[in-house]
Amino acid sequence: xxxxxxxxxxxxxxxxxxxxxxxxxxxxxxxxxxxxxxxxxxxxxxxxxxxxxxxxxxxxxxxxxxxxxxxxxxxxxxxxxxxxxxxxxxxxxxxxxxxxxxxxxxxxxxxxxxxxxxxxxxxxxxxxxxxxxxxxxxxxxxxxxxxxxxxxxxxxxxxxxxxxxxxxxxxxxxxxxxxxxxxxxxxxxxxxxxxxxxxxxxxxxxxxxxxxxxxxxxxxxxxxx
Amino acid sequence: xxxxxxxxxxxxxxxxxxxxxxxxxxxxxxxxxxxxxxxxxxxxxxxxxxxxxxxxxxxxxxxxxxxxxxxxxxxxxxx
Numbered sequence: 001x002x003x004x005x006x007x008x009x010x011x012x013x014x015x016x017x018x019x020x021x022x023x024x025x026x027x028x029x030x031x032x033x034x035x036x037x038x039x040x041x042x043x044x045x046x047x048x049x050x051x052x053x054x055x056x057x058x059x060x061x062x063x064x065x066x067x068x069x070x071x072x073x074x075x076x077x078x079x080x081x082x083x084x085x086x087x088x089x090x091x092x093x094x095x096x097x098x099x100x101x102x103x104x105x106x107x108x109x110x111x112x113x114x115x116x117x118x119x120x121x122x123x124x125x126x127x128x129x130x131x132x133x134x135x136x137x138x139x140x141x142x143x144x145x146x147x148x149x150x151x152x153x154x155x156x157x158x159x160x161x162x163x164x165x166x167x168x169x170x171x172x173x174x175x176x177x178x179x180x181x182x183x184x185x186x187x188x189x190x191x192x193x194x195x196x197x198x199x200x201x202x203x204x205x206x207x208x209x210x211x212x213x214x215x216x217x218x219x220x221x222x223x224x225x
Numbered sequence: 226x227x228x229x230x231x232x233x234x235x236x237x238x239x240x241x242x243x244x245x246x247x248x249x250x251x252x253x254x255x256x257x258x259x260x261x262x263x264x265x266x267x268x269x270x271x272x273x274x275x276x277x278x279x280x281x282x283x284x285x286x287x288x289x290x291x292x293x294x295x296x297x298x299x300x301x302x303x304x
Contacts, residue, residue, distance in 0.1 A: 058293055065290070094293065101295040103234075108241050148238055148296055170239065 001213055003029035004042035006072070006088075008063040013049030013085065013191065020193040021046070025209055034066035044081040044212055045072055047088030049141075049191060059102065059144050060090035069095055081125055081212055082185045086142055089177065089187030098180055098187050099156075100149030106170025110143040114201060115168055117176055117190060120158045124179050125215040126186040126208055136204035138190040140168060140176075145189035147171035147178070156181070226271040227304040228283050232292045233264035267291060276303040 003021045007014045014031060022029040032039060039045060052063040063069070069091070076082050076097055084092040092098045105111060117136040119127045130136065146169045149157070157178055167174040169189070177188025192205030234240045240262055247261040271279050280303050292299040 057291070061290065061293065093295075101293055103238060103296055104241060106239060106241050108245060146239075150237070150295070170241075 001027045001043045001216055002041055003027055004032045004039045004045045005029060006034060006045065006047050006068055007031050008034045008050070008052035008066060008091075010052050010054055011048050011050035011087065013087075013193065016191070017046045017048045017085065017193040020196040020205070021209060024196045025206065025213070027213070032068055034063065034068045037067050037071055039068075039071050039075055039080075042075070042080070043216060044083065045075060046193075047072070047082065047084040047091050047187075048193075049086030049088060052087055052091065055087075055144070058090075058094065060087060060092075060094040063087075063091045064095040073097065076185050079182070079184050081215065083126060083208075083212065084185075084187035085191055085193060086140075086145070086189055089189055090144070092185060092187045097185050098178060099153045100147055100178070102144055102189070103146045103148050104144050105142070105146050105168070110141075111145070111168045112139070112141045113168065114139050115176070115190060116166065117188075121179060121183075124183045124186065124211075126179060126211050129211040129214050130207040134204075134207070136192075136195075136207060137202040138192055138195045138205055139201070140190045142169070142189055145169045145171065147173075147175040147189075226273060226276060226279055228267075228269040228271060228279065229302045229304065230267040230269065230283070230287060230291060231264060231300045232267070232287075232297050233262055233299075235296055235298055238296045264297075279303060 005014050005018045018029050021027050090102045093101050114137050117138055119130050176190055179186035192208040195202040195205030197203055242263045243261040247258055250258050287299045287301055
């Protein structure tokens with residue numbers, strides 16, 4: 001599978017994302033600079049974390065107008081898989097590819113810690129391989145990860161039975177990540193690309209990537225030893 | 226020409242910054258402060274001399290980019 005990892009000025013999780021899908025999971029991957037207007041032969045796009053454009057104005061507000069995002073929108077409209085991680089999630093909401101918005105964490109603190117994710121929508125290309133009932137231990141690192149959406153949008157997102165104490169940033173409905181109705185675009189605040197090797201404290205993140213890989217039929221997945 | 230834009234969080238959005246500032250004001254001894262909402266102020270200097278044309282264009286910019294209509298309201302004034 002070919003992954004395209006976008007790079008905006010001040011993206012800083014692009015290397016981790018590339019490393020995860022290429023070196024750990026054995027796929028071909030390349031960086032796509034924000035000024036490029038084509039995604040080439042990408043099968044999936046990762047919009048990585050970071051502080052694109054310094055988080056100026058609003059997180060992701062400027063990056064969403066980068067030339068490459070036209071190609072991403074087209075790719076998504078054609079059913080291509082797009083995964084936004086942290087700042088990438090923010091870019092996707094600003095671009096309107098996902099509903100809602102991310103605002104400042106409720107306690108105004110930057111949270112850098114491992115959290116536990118429960119899958120609420122198991123039938124998506126991003127979650128299909130996650131073992132039923134498995135909690136994913138994934139790190140977060142954000143100051144503006146509190147998910148907000150209007151009542152109408154929230155009603156369409158499935159609710160999970162999660163305790164408020166497990167919610168690190170005040171997100172409505174304890175949401176850490178969402179996908180669109182068509183299920184080809186997803187965004188999440190936690191960093192699965194930082195949880196693909198046990199050395200980093202958890203390799204639960206790889207379930208999200210192997211789910212993506214499983215969506216392409218007859219794809220040979222080479223796993224690094 | 227100058228445009229003055231004030232961007233504020235929508236009422237439905239929790240504004241912890243506003244609450245924190247309110248609490249700090251109270252602790253500093255300022256009485257009777259019911260609520261604080263923290264927003265953004267932009268000043269945009271423009272060429273041209275037709276405020277109405279500029280206003281229309283900036284209004285679009287406000288809606289499309291300068292504010293996020295999901296979480297923010299804005300007020301635009303031309304000078």
